[in-house]
Amino acid sequence: MATLGLIEYADASPEVREVYDDIMATRKTDWINNFWKALASDPSTLRRTWKSIKEIMAPGALEALTKEMLYVAVSVSNQCGYCIASHTAAARKAGMTDAMFAELMAVVGMANETNRLASGYQVEIDERFR
Amino acid sequence: MATLGLIEYADASPEVREVYDDIMATRKTDWINNFWKALASDPSTLRRTWKSIKEIMAPGALEALTKEMLYVAVSVSNQCGYCIASHTAAARKAGMTDAMFAELMAVVGMANETNRLASGYQVEIDERFR
Amino acid sequence: MATLGLIEYADASPEVREVYDDIMATRKTDWINNFWKALASDPSTLRRTWKSIKEIMAPGALEALTKEMLYVAVSVSNQCGYCIASHTAAARKAGMTDAMFAELMAVVGMANETNRLASGYQVEIDERFR
Amino acid sequence: MATLGLIEYADASPEVREVYDDIMATRKTDWINNFWKALASDPSTLRRTWKSIKEIMAPGALEALTKEMLYVAVSVSNQCGYCIASHTAAARKAGMTDAMFAELMAVVGMANETNRLASGYQVEIDERFR
Amino acid sequence: MATLGLIEYADASPEVREVYDDIMATRKTDWINNFWKALASDPSTLRRTWKSIKEIMAPGALEALTKEMLYVAVSVSNQCGYCIASHTAAARKAGMTDAMFAELMAVVGMANETNRLASGYQVEIDERFR
Amino acid sequence: MATLGLIEYADASPEVREVYDDIMATRKTDWINNFWKALASDPSTLRRTWKSIKEIMAPGALEALTKEMLYVAVSVSNQCGYCIASHTAAARKAGMTDAMFAELMAVVGMANETNRLASGYQVEIDERFR
DSSP states (O other), X not given: OOTTOOOOGGGOOHHHHHHHHXXXXXXXXXXXXXXXXXXXXXXXXXHHHHHHHHHHHSOSSSOHHHHHHHHHHHHHHTTOHHHHHHHHHHXXXXXXXXXXXXXXXXXXXXXXXXXXXXXXTTOOOOGGGO | OOTTOOOOGXXXXXXXXXXXXXXXXXXXXXXXXXXXXXXXXSHHHHHHHHHHHHHHHXXXXXXXXXXXXXXXXXXXXXXXXXXXXXXXXXHHHTTOOHHHHHHHXXXXXXXXXXXXXXXXXXXXXXXXXX | OOTTOXXXXXXXXXXXXXXXXXXXXXXXXXXXXXXXXXXXXXXXXXXXXXXXXXHHHSOSSSOHHHHHHHHHHHHHHTTOHHHHHHHHHHHHXXXXXXXXXXXXXXXXXXXXXXXXXXXXXXXXXXXXXX | OOTTOOOOGGGOOHHHXXXXXXXXXXXXXXXXXXXXXXXXXXXXXXXXXXXXXXXXHSOSSSOHHHHHHXXXXXXHHTTOHHHHHHHHHHHHXXXXXXXXXXXXXXXXXXXXXXXXXXXXXXXXXXXXXX | OOXXXXXXXXXOOHHHHHHHHHHHHHHTOSXXXXXXXXXXXXXXXXXXXXXXXXXXXXXXXXXXXXXXXXXXXXXXXXXXXXXXXXXXXXXXXXXXXXXXHHHHHHHHHHHHHHHHHHXXXXXXXXXXXX | OOTTOOOOGGGOOHHHHHHHHHHHHHHXXXXXXXXXXXXXXXXXXXXXXXXXXXXXXXXSSSOHHHHHHHXXXXXXXXXXXXXXXXXXXHHHHTTOOHHHXXXXXXXXXXXXXXXXXXXXXXXXXXXXXX
8 A cells, every 4th residue: 555645636635636637637638547646645746746757758859659668668677566557558558559569678678688798797888988 | 807808809709700790780880899899708698699689679660769768778777887888879879869868868867766756655556557 | 475484483493483582572562574484484594684683773873763764765766565665664663754754755766866867977976076 | 978068167058057056055065066067968957856856855854964864875775876976975064974874884785685685585565564 | 467468378379389389398397487478479579588598597607506596686686576486486496495595595685785885885996806 | 985994904993803804714815805994994884794794605505606606696787896896706716717607697687688578568476486
């Protein structure tokens, strides 16, 4: 169970509802996932986190789908179960196909492997990369 | 210094040179970076790793640039200095602009933050994400 | 299920019971949590781990509550579900309020973010910090 | 070398200078460390990150020193060299003595050990912790 | 539930069945665990991963049991629940006794502790180790 | 530079010298590496850590060499530069050949890859592994 509980819309303060409303409007959805309901116990973290996510995940030099896949890549490397589930869902909604997911996983797996080969063999950084 | 040393092209066995040649041809470059020179002490790992990388990083459902940025995202999450340096260079070569790099970093940073918020608040996975 | 099973007090050897008794006396509690029951299959690890924990977590230059919060910070960064649950409970028992927990999470999240920004941007350590 | 370079005060845009000025004023210091100079290539990340750090690290339910030690705990667990150096310096400035640092390290080391013992023994979360 | 589902032998393509058959023959077993059934949605990753595992885990300079224990050590450090469960089972099948498991855990726990002590104290690498 | 400095034998207290002497006697060597000199600023952590290491790393159900290789596997997964350097040296001293090192790296790399494939594909643990 979430440490400080989950705050439903009906029980939320106006300050929290405002964030919930913006999440739903921005994501064009009619529900709030548990992550936000858990953060809602600390309205300042809720607001700051949502504001940052909204700003960062908006399309810019990178597309929204690319950003969602990057989010999955990090979450998988960190073994965060909640984040893998939620951001895989978000990436699918943003257009990630099964084939794209499979390639994403292949890259993430390979990167985790070669990260350790590079460190384990104590490879020095090439001058050209500095 | 690399644990088993670095094997230069001039000193490499035909088996290793074959891999080096394929790396240079595939990447349209005339040099081999230290990672491969370090792995060359174990030709079977050199060959298997290169073969996997070549297959995985080729454009498919995802573009080569997207794949390189995913590689950077994982390497940064894992704090692998060599890999951050080499794959940032590779991503730039594949077309990553400064603006794209900056957005990539913003997403990676944010994902690492919310991964811990989700775990720390012990958030249960929503039914809709299962 | 715990790999080597859980050893209950009633089934424990005198050597294990001695540790269990000390845990309960030190913590002013009447039960043993699963972590210790799992380690009990290896009495030497049980004894060494408890002895170290007891020594390290006792108030000293840092208060017991601060130490418990540090424990939570590490467990969250490492995504250890068991440890997050047990040490959050321990920190609450030691006096952590909801407001303190919320600030703890905010710091842990932020630190995980800036750790990756620092590495990803390949920031050199300032001379003044050396 | 930092991926996008380091932006010195003299070369900074008014937008970046404003953040630099606030960092120096808030921290009562007359210099900017490399982390911020590296982020300055992306003014929106610079501003957002500083704003979050300023808000999160201010004394509240937890003291500033406790927060700095939590930051060190996370950075050490993640093996971020830059962050360990900079936040250890910050914690010292906030009043961390050698004895406090030593206890901090002991807790961080122990937590990293028991995190793996808990996972490795596949210990189930006790009902009382849920 | 696995993101792309689990492919049972009865529903598998000839290409996937060929891998499944080789897994069962190599491991002298009559079933396929979920990991492979999940990867089967991407036959090229299934094939490449199995081929690499088969090559790497075969006895060579290191015994099969040692390799399985190394696999457990990494999985525990990374907190991968599935991998801890499956490779602990594999190590037991390869001959790991309870006493060996207990020592394995003790080493993994200790290594995770001293890894952080070394980083946290910012210890420089001795000349003799370079 | 090590945060609290390095304490040389000549400058050490009798309590620290006693640990140094035991390290050198146990390891049949005539020098102390930086890790211990850094911990020496906190004699209780120095003593406790050495005592634990000595107990854990002694041959038992597992050979000393196997234990050293497990230590390297963990250190590489955690990307701890100091630990990789020192424990690779220790493993070599304990008899690890180049071929054994190469296989060790191959296993560690592969385990890090499949750890993420298992998590990324959200694979459920098989009933048989529970």
